[in-house]
Amino acid sequence: DTKIPWWKTATGYQIYPRSFADSNGDGIGDLPGIISKLDHLADLGVGFIWLCPIYASPMRDNGYDIADYYDIAPEFGTLEDFDRLVAEARARGIRIVMDLVVNHCSSDHEWFRKACETRDCPEHDYFYWRDAQPDGSPPDDQRACFGGSAWQWVETVGRYCYCHFGPQQPDLNWHNPALRQTIYEMMNWWLDRGIGGFRMDVIELVGKDIDARHYYEGPDMHRFIQEMHQACLAGRDVMTVGESWSVTPKTALDYCGRDRAELDMVFGFNHIQAAWDPAKGRFGPNLFDLRRHKAILADWQYALADDGWNSLYLSNHDLPRPVSHYACDGEHRVRSAKMLATVTYLMKGTAFVFQGEEIGMTNVRFERLDQFRDIETLGQWTEQGAQGVSLDDFIAGANANARDHARTPMQWTAEPGAGFSGAEPWMMLNPNHVDINAARDRANPEGVFEWYRKLIALRRSESLVWGGAFELLLPNHPALVAYLRTEGARRMLVMGSYSGDEVHLSAADLPLGDWQPVLANADGVNAPGGDMTVPPYFAGVWIEEG
Ligand code: TEU
Ligand code: CA
Structure with a gap:
């Protein structure tokens, strides 16, 4: 096509x-x-x-x-x-x-340098400025993604500038x-x-x-x-x-x-x-x-x-x-x-x-x-450390997701x-x-x-991949991801196990079909629709020509 x-x-x-x-x-x-x-x-x-x-x-x-x-x-x-x-x-x-x-640029961008020199230049309005509250504090208590207040005080123009991520990443005013x-x-x-x-x-x-x-x-x-x-x-x-x-x-x-x-x-x-x-x-x-x-x-x-x-x-x-x-x-x-x-x-x-x-x-x-x-890890440590999170706990979280x-x-x-x-x-x-x-x-x-090379080639050559309708199978299974891709009379079944243990399936669990193996990352696994012993982290792809 x-x-x-x-x-x-x-x-x-x-x-x-x-x-x-x-x-x-x-x-x-x-x-x-x-x-x-x-x-x-x-x-x-x-x-x-x-x-x-x-x-x-x-x-x-x-x-x-x-x-x-x-x-x-x-x-x-x-x-x-x-x-x-x-x-x-x-x-x-x-x-x-x-x-x-x-969404933002660097505070080193010449727009921002000009914007900080005077309120009376076109670039000043390229950023979001708001006045301090009467006591000098920022307009609101919004925190930046990388820690600290989202509002940065710029003395030369006497205003706060909005920075959603880091203090040196001022947000651009898209309303201009x-x-x-x-x-x-x-x-x-x-x-x-x-x-x-x-x-x-x-x-x-x-x-x-x-x-x-x-x-x-x-x-x-x-x-x-x-x-x-x-x-x-x-x-x-x-x-x-x-x-x-x-x-x-x-x-x-x-x-x-x-x-x-x-x-x-x-x-x-x-x-x-x-x-x-x-x-x-x-x-x-x-x-x-x-x-x-x-x-x-x-x-x-x-x-x-x-x-x-x-x-x-x-x-x-x-x-x-x-x-x-x-x-x-x-x-x-x-x-x-x-x-x-x-x-x-x-x-x-x-x-x-x-x-x-x-x-x-x-x-x-x-x-x-x-x-x-x-910058996010280091900024969040400053923020969370100040809130009492211990360094060990923080490093544990960072080891998971940093x-x-x-x-x-x-x-x-x-x-x-x-x-x-x-x-x-x-x-x-x-x-x-x-x-x-x-x-x-x-x-x-x-x-x-x-x-990966085979998979990427399959993505290019197989119309079931780009065109087939998707249907999730076994939605409640805690360890397997399985789905069908269907186009006319042809079907592709994809299954993967997120478990480090064997998983057993019985005949009724997956649709019966004339399944021809396309890819498998382990040998000796039965086709879907019968009893199956699924090895740890197994992946299999089958196509039924219909
Ligand atoms: O990321 C957006 C973003 O919000 C996050 O990755 C952020 O770290 C997370 O929501 C909070 O934990 C994009 C970029 O992909 C990222 O690398 C940049 O740092 C960020 O924008 C700012 O440009
Ligand atoms: Ca280099």
Whole structure:
């Protein structure tokens, strides 16, 4: 079917540039490093790269604080390197999707510098300013994501400025029409350079009503996204995916329904947040509940069955490593990695693989505060430590969920430096790179990489994957995820076990069919519809030709 847009059958690969490959021995990954690894991605079969921010930035939040939207951070390279990346990737059939961070910029951006000099310049209104209360305190008690008050006092203009994330990430005032036009111009400049689209950072935060303290999915969000679509996206063959921590299956089509002219997809986080303590967020993990997890994912599948489109992911640069988080990162690591990818990426939607996932990289065992680098981890320790949380408890929470896990350097080889860099990396390497690395995994036909390669090929070749209707099976089973994908008379059955023990199924548990095996990460397992003994972390895929 030629009407299917390229990004529906493609698999994306997310790169966190700082931690991917260092070409010049300064301990920091860079664009030439990425170019040198493009064959790894071409072998994997990916159709696009989501590149985390590479713009000029003081890097307080590793690039999610942009000082110049038209330039590349010097430690990452130059615009020439970027153009070369786009061209070299295209030569391998890979598009470059950029991270668009426009809810906020860096306090080093010249807009903010001007805005702080005087109230009487156009840039002053590019930010949200409010007066102090009579006693000098901030307008309200809103806390910033990375700790402290969300309000930063700027003495030169005698006002507080709203900063949702960190004190050096002032929020941009989307209610200023000139600012919006400036952003659209910048987006068009990158699109004209030949990029494949945008991943839009916290797009749910544009259009907020600061005074009503209505931040997420605020009153003007959809109006602004529609305007952006008209100004930049309409008529271009690009893909867009908006990050939204607040979107639910009920509101998803408001962003990506076909009559909306907004975005192609959203990244939702309902299933991630279900495993967090509502008050403590990621640093207060709750027990993982597979029944709840798969119910949420199934709700998303059903909500976007006929309109809109799902994004499918196991991790990203803000989340722990999936084998450690959901399954087993010890004895059954390889099998776990295959199982998680199988049940996630054969749902209906576009798959996003995060760097290192394709070789089954794991969490780190952090022991000391000085091993963390993330502004969120360090800021939250300041905040929670002051509230009486002990360092041991905090480190336990951070070991479960800190963003740092995703950011340890990519493990290419067993050598010192892991083939990532010849120098001391900007953040610690996981010591297990001696065993877990791309060179070793790729040399093994039973490795994780080879499984991902097959799965990604199946996503491209099998119309059941992009077109088949989804139906969750065994919704109440505590250890198995199973579902059907159906298109006409053909069916695909996907099953994965999240258990470290054997699981027994009887004949009535799964539909009987003429099931032909397509993929299995362990041998000797019966076809569905009969008695089955399911080995630990098993994954299987069967197709019935009908
Ligand atoms: O993340 C949004 C975001 O809100 C979180 O990842 C946040 O850490 C979490 O909700 C609270 O625990 C995006 C980017 O993905 C992230 O890397 C940036 O730090 C953030 O926006 C600010 O740009
Ligand atoms: Ca470098």
